[in-house]
Amino acid sequence: MLLPGMAQLRNPRHVKALVAACVASGSVFFFPNTPTYRLIPSGSRIEAMDTSTGPVRADDFLIAAGAWTGPLLEPLGCRLDIQPVRGQIALLNCSAPPIQHILLCGSRYLVPRIDGRVLAGSTEERAGFDKRTTAAGLRDLLQLACDLVPALAQAPLEKSWAGLRPGSPDGRPFLGPVPGFDNLFVAAGHFRAGIQLSPGTALVLKQMILGQPLAISMDAFKVDRGK
Numbered sequence: 001m002l003l004p005g006m007a008q009l010r011n012p013r014h015v016k017a018l019v020a021a022c023v024a025s026g027s028v029f030f031f032p033n034t035p036t037y038r039l040i041p042s043g044s045r046i047e048a049m050d051t052s053t054g055p056v057r058a059d060d061f062l063i064a065a066g067a068w069t070g071p072l073l074e075p076l077g078c079r080l081d082i083q084p085v086r087g088q089i090a091l092l093n094c095s096a097p098p099i100q101h102i103l104l105c106g107s108r109y110l111v112p113r114i115d116g117r118v119l120a121g122s123t124e125e126r127a128g129f130d131k132r133t134t135a136a137g138l139r140d141l142l143q144l145a146c147d148l149v150p151a152l153a154q155a156p157l158e159k160s161w162a163g164l165r166p167g168s169p170d171g172r173p174f175l176g177p178v179p180g181f182d183n184l185f186v187a188a189g190h191f192r193a194g195i196q197l198s199p200g201t202a203l204v205l206k207q208m209i210l211g212q213p214l215a216i217s218m219d220a221f222k223v224d225r226g227k
């Protein structure tokens with residue numbers, strides 16, 4: 001099937017633009033390279049977040065730490081069972097792009113770029129927090145590339161990498177307040193769709209934190225669903 005409206009988003013550029021917009025607003029502050037150890041509760045509220053530079057205090061807290069969300073919430077009695085799922089990617093460098101459209105084959109894909117490079121992804125592996133690429137994973141991706149586009153067999157392999165996607169037990173993200181706390185919220189478990197779902201996630205979490213009417217029903221994404 002040809003889907004003319006399908007497009008790609010370059011994640012690093014998206015994040016760079018988002019950070020620049022936040023800084024330009026003058027109301028968002030970043031603490032890069034600052035490890036976070038734990039949330040500090042006081043009754044039904046979170047008082048502060050313990051970090052390597054000392055406690056950070058706020059009126060409300062939103063945990064959006066991807067595959068690392070669980071360790072922050074478990075000491076508070078909230079167990080979401082968000083598991084890291086490793087996804088490996090291979091980047092091929094062609095002199096000219098051999099394809100013009102994104103090709104999807106099940107959960108795997110080939111993504112052409114205008115500079116001639118082709119992205120081959122992605123594996124889904126339960127490997128804990130191990131972000132290393134493997135021979136077997138890259139073999140499968142390169143075989144996929146050669147099977148779908150035989151001309152890619154001659155393309156140099158420029159680089160490869162892996163990331164950890166936050167997988168939830170039922171495939172849906174956890175969005176909303178953490179039971180037992182008045183000022184603690186979570187947005188995690190988006191698996192492979194974090195970038196795509198980020199605008200909607202930001203909107204509904206903003207509405208929740210500010211006590212505004214919700215744009216959609218959030219029952220399917222409740223933190224304590226099924227319990």
